[in-house]
Amino acid sequence: MSAKNIIITGGAGFIGSHVVKRFVKNYPDLHIINMDSLTYAGNLENLTEIELAPNYEFIRMDITDSHAVNAFFSSRPIHGVIHLAAESHVDRSIVNPIEFVMTNVVGTVVLLNAYKTFGHTDQGRFYHVSTDEVYGTLGDEGKFTEQTPYQPNSPYSASKASSDHFVRAYYETYHLPIVISNCSNNYGSHQFPEKLLPLMIHNIKNKNPLPVYGKGENVRDWLWVEDHARAIEKIYFEGKVGETYTIGGNNEWKNIDLVYKLCEIMDRKLHRDLGESCKLITFVTDRKGHDFRYAIDASKLEKELGWKPSVAFDQGFEKTIDWYIENKNWLDHVTSGSYTAYYESMYSKG
Ligand code: NAD
Numbered sequence: 001m002s003a004k005n006i007i008i009t010g011g012a013g014f015i016g017s018h019v020v021k022r023f024v025k026n027y028p029d030l031h032i033i034n035m036d037s038l039t040y041a042g043n044l045e046n047l048t049e050i051e052l053a054p055n056y057e058f059i060r061m062d063i064t065d066s067h068a069v070n071a072f073f074s075s076r077p078i079h080g081v082i083h084l085a086a087e088s089h090v091d092r093s094i095v096n097p098i099e100f101v102m103t104n105v106v107g108t109v110v111l112l113n114a115y116k117t118f119g120h121t122d123q124g125r126f127y128h129v130s131t132d133e134v135y136g137t138l139g140d141e142g143k144f145t146e147q148t149p150y151q152p153n154s155p156y157s158a159s160k161a162s163s164d165h166f167v168r169a170y171y172e173t174y175h176l177p178i179v180i181s182n183c184s185n186n187y188g189s190h191q192f193p194e195k196l197l198p199l200m201i202h203n204i205k206n207k208n209p210l211p212v213y214g215k216g217e218n219v220r221d222w223l224w225v226e227d228h229a230r231a232i233e234k235i236y237f238e239g240k241v242g243e244t245y246t247i248g249g250n251n252e253w254k255n256i257d258l259v260y261k262l263c264e265i266m267d268r269k270l271h272r273d274l275g276e277s278c279k280l281i282t283f284v285t286d287r288k289g290h291d292f293r294y295a296i297d298a299s300k301l302e303k304e305l306g307w308k309p310s311v312a313f314d315q316g317f318e319k320t321i322d323w324y325i326e327n328k329n330w331l332d333h334v335t336s337g338s339y340t341a342y343y344e345s346m347y348s349k350g
């Protein structure tokens, strides 16, 4: 019998590349197809360690191209889909919401339709990887659970909320076997340096200003990306069809405290005087509609599927910083070309 085909969309991005590598290594009997259009955030350098694996295949495809997607799904049996492809950066969504509607909403519906029409839906599932930002913002107390009403505040989170609703609608209307997860902020290797941590690491290395939005009081919950990938693996195989799982690190940090911690560690690693990098901190205009706090109650996932974070934050954080310091070429490649123009347009006005 031939191997089951699982499509992982967005597998050249930050989280997707960790998920693809995990599935390729752990499941030699599955054929893993990485479907990615390679936007600025997609990078095949993230996948070099598995690119020659016999159970791995890369296909460059835009998920909004329904003709191409349908043709691909009808060309061979597709047993399951793990859907991560997205426009993922909140700041970019504030500048250009339409792109987020196209990829995150239209692209998701194109995939749902293709899987419903051509997929071997009795032998897999459509797993939609989503974000805790769909729930809006918290005050000082409380945590998001699977029951928290949706209240997205940014164009990014509105597009992800919409895609979540479509996925759920395909379950209710067509009985498509779906699962959804909503996760908090991931940190780890291979993250594009538009997001807080790799951007700050890159700037500290180059002794450039560290742009902290507002007063840096906003709070995020941080999860080691490999722990997210582990949760995705568990939910894909063991999650209950039709259900949602929230995923988090139980690890809340005020942005400014996290940046201070990062500066301190980087000073040590780069053999600089303690306190040198903190001097680079610059408070800049706040993000529009900036959600104050995210926190996750992941007890459903813990109780039902036995998942919990495996890596202590101090350990994961050091490992992450080491990776960006040791992988200078990777950081140089992704910050060349259009990155400079992006950075200028976002940060030159302070
Ligand atoms: P990313 O921006 O690093 O990667 C996105 C990937 O999707 C890239 O490889 C890109 O080329 C691909 N892509 C974008 N548009 C596409 C299109 N039209 N067709 C095909 N491929 C396309 O994103 P990430 O941070 O790895 O996030 C992955 C998923 O996880 C997203 O759905 C995001 O909403 C979700 N998520 C992210 C976080 C986080 O902290 N980064 C947390 C929770 C959920």
Ligand code: DAU
Binding pocket: 088, 089, 090, 091, 130, 131, 132, 133, 183, 184, 185, 186, 194, 195, 196, 197, 199, 211, 212, 213, 214, 216, 218, 219, 220, 255, 287, 294
């Ligand atoms: O919560 C999950 C979400 O986490 C994911 O769905 C998103 O894809 C992912 O990008 C992330 O969203 P955030 O907006 O929380 O991440 P970001 O790294 O952009 O910002 C983290 C915090 O740091 C946020 O409060 C804004 C702040 N920030 C960010 C940048 C880029 C700064 O203060 N300065 C910056 O330059």
